[in-house]
Amino acid sequence: MLFKYLDPSRIDVLDTNHLRFTQPADFNDPFEVRPVISSLASKKEMDEVIEQELAETIRSELDKYSPEVRNLIPPGKLESVTRQLYNQYWPSLEKKFKALGGTASSVFTEKLNTSIGVLSLSEKNSNLLMWSHYARSHKGFCIGFDAEAPFFHRKRSETDEFYHLRKVEYSEKRPTSRLSQLSGIELLFTKSLAWEYEQEWRMCAVLKDSEKTIEANPYAIHLFKFPITAVKEVILGACMENENKDKLLRVLNQKYSHAVVKQAKISSKEFKLEFVEF
Numbered sequence: 001m002l003f004k005y006l007d008p009s010r011i012d013v014l015d016t017n018h019l020r021f022t023q024p025a026d027f028n029d030p031f032e033v034r035p036v037i038s039s040l041a042s043k044k045e046m047d048e049v050i051e052q053e054l055a056e057t058i059r060s061e062l063d064k065y066s067p068e069v070r071n072l073i074p075p076g077k078l079e080s081v082t083r084q085l086y087n088q089y090w091p092s093l094e095k096k097f098k099a100l101g102g103t104a105s106s107v108f109t110e111k112l113n114t115s116i117g118v119l120s121l122s123e124k125n126s127n128l129l130m131w132s133h134y135a136r137s138h139k140g141f142c143i144g145f146d147a148e149a150p151f152f153h154r155k156r157s158e159t160d161e162f163y164h165l166r167k168v169e170y171s172e173k174r175p176t177s178r179l180s181q182l183s184g185i186e187l188l189f190t191k192s193l194a195w196e197y198e199q200e201w202r203m204c205a206v207l208k209d210s211e212k213t214i215e216a217n218p219y220a221i222h223l224f225k226f227p228i229t230a231v232k233e234v235i236l237g238a239c240m241e242n243e244n245k246d247k248l249l250r251v252l253n254q255k256y257s258h259a260v261v262k263q264a265k266i267s268s269k270e271f272k273l274e275f276v277e278f
Contacts, residue, residue, distance in 0.1 A: 001125075001144040001145060001146060001147060001232055001233060002121035002122065002123060002144075002145050002147045002152075002165070002201050003121060003122045003123070003124065003125040003142050003143065003144050003145070004019070004119075004120075004121055004122075004142065004143045004145065005122070005130050005131060005133075005134035005135045005140065005141075005142050006134065006135060006140050006141055006142065006143065007134070007135060007136045007140045008135075008136055008139050008140045008141070008237070008240060008241070008244040010140070011141075011244065011247055011248050011251060013143070014143070014231070014234070014248070014251050014252070014255070014256065015251045015255075016223075017225060017226055017227070017228055017255070018211065018212060018223040018224065018225050018226070019119055019223065019224055019226055020117070020119075020221055020222065020223055020224075021117025021118060021119050021203075021204075021205045021207070021210070021222055021223075021224055022117055022118055022119075022120075023113045023114075023116070023117060023118075023207070023219045024112060024113060024116070024118060024188070025113040025218075025219065026218075026219050027118075027120075028133075029191065029192075029195065031174065031191070031192060032191075055075070055079055059075055113219070114207070115206065115207055115208070116188075116204055116205070116206065116207065117204070117205050117206075117207045117210070117222050117224075118188065118202050118203070118204050118205075119202065119203045119204075119205070119224075120198075120200055120201075120202055121145065121165075121200065121201045121202070121203075122198055122199055122200055122201070123199040123200075123201065124199050125142050125144060125233075125235055125275075126272065126273050126275075127197065127198070127199075128271065128272070128273070129197060130197075130198060131237060131238075131264075131273070135237050136237075137239060138237040138238045138239040138240070138264070139237050139239045139240050139241060139244070140237050140240065141234060141235060141236050141237055141240065141248060142234070142235040142237070142264075143231055143233070143234055144231070144232050144233030144234065144235070144259075144260075145226075145230050145231060145232065146229075146230050146231075146232045147165065147201075149227065149229065149230040150227075151226050151227055151230050152164065152165045152203060152230075153165070161188070161204055162203075162204050162205055162206060163203065163204075163205060164203060165201050165202070165203050166188075166189050166201065166202055166203070166204075167189070167200075167201050168189050168190070168191055168195075168198075168200040168201065168202055169189055169190050169191075170190075170191055170192065170193045170195065170196040171190055171191075171192070171193065172192075172193055174192075188202065188204055189202060205222075205224060207220075207222045209224070210222035210223055210224055211223060211224060211225045228255055228256060229258070231256055231259050232259055232260065233259055233260045233261075233262065234248070234252055234256065234259055234260075234261050234262070235261075235262045235263075235264050235275060236248065236261070236262070236263050236264060237264055238263075238264040238265055238266050238273060249261070249278075260277060261277065261278040262275040262276060262277050262278065263275070263276050263277075263278065
C-alpha cells in the first residue's frame, strides 16, 4: 500500500473519489522542478547536429533561389565556409549557451507548472512528522491505496512519464545537466535528502486530462477521479475531532465498506502511533 495524508477539511476526497494532482510550484519544497541547467548543448552535440543537418539545410535554402543564383554558390563551398565559421565562433556560442541555461530553467519551470500535476504518496502511514505537516497536527486522516491497482499503472509507452507510479530519489546535490540531457527523473523525481523521511512515490498527470477544475489563485485545482476499489485502508488521526470523525465514518460506511478503518492512538510508552481497527 501507499498512503496519502490529508487535512480534515478534505473528506470530500473520499466523498467524491477525486484526488488533486498538484502543480509543483504549489508544493512546500521551493526546489521542486527547478533544474540547474549548465548549458543548452555541448560542442559534441552541436557537432552532431551540424553533421546531420548542415548539408540538407544548405540545399533546402539554395533551392529557394533561381538556377542562375544557385550556380554562383556551390553547395560544397558554402558548407565548408559555414563549418569554418561555426568552429571559429564556437567559444562565443558556448558562453551564450551557458548564460542561457538559467533562462531556460525558468521557462521550463513555468511551462511545467501550467501543464503537469503530481500526486504524492508515502510508503509509511505512521510518520509523526507527516501526520503533523499534512494532516493538520494529527486531526486529519490517511488513505491507504492499493499500489497494484490499475489506476496507478497506466503507462502508455516505455518512455512515458505519466500515469504510473515512480519512486522519488533523494540526493545531496541538485540535478545539474545540459538542457538536451535533462530527464523526467531529474525534474520530477529527485529531491533533497532532507525529505527522505517522506519515502515518497509519485504519479504525474497531464492537467488538461483532469475531470474537474476549480479556479483558484495562484494555481487552479485539477481533480482526477480514482476508483473506489483502489482504497484499501483509512486511518483516522489520533487528534481528529468528533464532528469530522462522524462525517468521515458516514462516507466510509456508504461508499467504502470494503476498506479497513483504523483509529490512530498515541502510544503510552513510545514516540509512535498505534492503530486500532474499528
